Amino acid sequence: MEIKGLYFSMDAITGLLLISVVSVLIMSTAEISDGVSQETVTFDRYNSQAIDISQLIVKEDFQTLNTSYREELITETSLEHEDTTDIAQAIMKLYQNDEPEAEELAENYFQTYRYPTGLYIEEEQVVNLEASDQAVESFLVAGEEEPKRFTVVVGE
């Protein structure tokens, strides 16, 4: 007795499976996004801030913080008026005299920026920064004897 209905041979099913697998493979390999990821945007922001700090720390003076803070530092540390023409010079002087206020001053200055920031002078840590993604910018600051390399790290 003949049974009615549609018959699918193993060949046909195998063929369909093969076509499906090839289609899925093509689609999955083609899914290469060329868009802008959130990670890229975030890292670019850190990088921009690191560049901004490297330029502004050698230009800005204590107006950015507080003029009374400058007087406080001059009274309590080896800092003198001529050392406070810019923030980088003030940090450098305090750092060279091994005074803990170097870290405090750098921290206070970095708080005027949007993202957490750390500082190294000649590979030695001045302000610590715990962050998984960091943008780094290095620059030279003229010192009493020779220029020192400041390295600013920005991240979260």
Add this chain to the structure above:
Amino acid sequence: MDQSMSHQNKTPRKGQVFTPDFMVSIVMLLFMLSIFFISWNSLIAAQISDSQDREMYEEGQRTMKTLVSSPGGGGFADEPQVLNETKLEEFQDLDYTRQRSLLKAEGFRIEVVKNNELIHEAGAETVEGSQVYVFNRNMAIEQDDEFRRVEVRYATWR
């Protein structure tokens, strides 16, 4: 007479025969192909959109870098990170079409903020677009022989 009729019955009929199995397989193949092409087209459309986004973002980054660090060619800086307000004011005097052409932006808005107060603005009145990127940079302006911090915000969109 009988012989000729018998001969006619044995002659095969001319023409194409479509069996139900064959028709079903054609329909299934067409269905699969159409699914594949619809998915492919949506994928390509997304890729084009992503590519345009990246292009706009990179153009915005370049523009912002020029604005804050270059003294010419559309830059507002006397030296890196030092804003020349006169240059910015000259730019503000240009009409929006010319401004957009200089910045190579479909739409844009620039704001300069000092101590949370808007001191300069240029470009469109409001930020609007299907895709918007905002870039913030820190600069300084020279006032009374001292540098004062400002934040420059540049929004670009399409």
